[in-house]
Structures are given as C-alpha cells and as structure tokens.
Amino acid sequence: MKTRKPAGTPALAGLLSLVLLVGAACGGGTPAGSARIGDVQVTNATARATTDDVSALYFTVDNGGQEADALVSASSDSATMVHLMSTAMEGMSMQMREVARIEVPAGGRVELAPGGYHVMLMGVARPLKVGERIELTLKFERAGTVRLRVPVVSYSGGQ
Numbered sequence: 001m002k003t004r005k006p007a008g009t010p011a012l013a014g015l016l017s018l019v020l021l022v023g024a025a026c027g028g029g030t031p032a033g034s035a036r037i038g039d040v041q042v043t044n045a046t047a048r049a050t051t052d053d054v055s056a057l058y059f060t061v062d063n064g065g066q067e068a069d070a071l072v073s074a075s076s077d078s079a080t081m082v083h084l085m086s087t088a089m090e091g092m093s094m095q096m097r098e099v100a101r102i103e104v105p106a107g108g109r110v111e112l113a114p115g116g117y118h119v120m121l122m123g124v125a126r127p128l129k130v131g132e133r134i135e136l137t138l139k140f141e142r143a144g145t146v147r148l149r150v151p152v153v154s155y156s157g158g159q
C-alpha cells in the first residue's frame with residue numbers, strides 16, 4: 001500500500017532531483033570512467049596504456065531498464081579509428097573480430113574485459129600514459145549517446 005505524502009513533499013522532491021541533475025551535469029558526483037544515460041550505467045572504464053598506436057578500452061555496462069539495449073558505436077578524439085571488437089578462441093588461436101553491436105539485456109550486465117569484448121583504438125595520435133584520461137563517446141541504440149573520461153592504466157596480456 002502506498003501512503004499519501006504531505007502536500008509539500010513533491011515540490012521538495014522535485015527540487016532535490018533538480019539539484020542532483022545539475023550536480024551530475026557538472027561531473028561533480030561522477031567518478032572518472034563512469035557515466036549514466038537513461039537506463040544504462042557505464043562503470044570502471046579503463047584504457048590500456050600504449051606501446052604503439054593501438055589501445056583497448058574496457059568497462060562494465062548495466063542496463064537497469066525493462067528493454068534490451070545495445071552498444072552500437074564508440075568514438076574518441078584520441079584515435080583515428082575506434083571499433084567494437086570481440087576476442088575468442090578460433091581453432092588454436094585467439095582471434096579479434098569487429099562486431100556491429102554488443103547486446104546489453106534488459107536488467108542485465110555486459111563486461112568488456114581482456115580476452116572478450118573491448119573497444120579498440122587504432123591510430124592513436126600520441127602515446128597514452130598511465131594516469132592521464134582520454135575522452136570516450138559511447139552510443140547505445142535505445143539510451144542514446146554518453147561521453148565519459150577514461151583513466152589510462154597499465155595492462156599485461158592480450159586484448
């Protein structure tokens with residue numbers, strides 16, 4: 001059973017949500033490597049420090065909505081080419097393939113991680129060093145486009 005709130009409460013709640021919205025827009029409450037758009041939450045984004053002009057980005061996507069969504073493209077001003085890719089064993093070797101979309105089920109989670117899905121950067125203009133942050137824009141089919149700042153970290157092992 002829902003109880004009726006006192007008359008003054010809705011206005012106060014509205015004001016509070018407005019304050020939260022402004023805070024989020026200024027990036028005040030959003031940690032690096034995280035962003036939210038609609039029902040989609042991106043967390044723990046990291047970019048691989050470079051030794052050449054190639055890098056990979058990894059992050060977690062949670063879909064809190066009732067409808068399936070999908071990551072359909074990514075872009076960054078740090079690289080000339082940005083692709084969605086999967087890594088999988090094919091025969092005896094690990095193969096990377098470009099994918100058109102990465103599905104995020106309703107109420108579900110997808111992890112982009114070494115050895116699996118990742119966002120590949122090619123033609124990285126200048127070396128990405130540990131501790132700096134790069135800009136990343138992600139486009140989701142339903143939720144829309146979100147921009148985040150991604151910390152560069154050191155990884156060992158394959159992409």
Ligand SMILES: [Cu+2]
Pocket residue numbers: 056085096118119120159
């Ligand atoms: Cu790749």
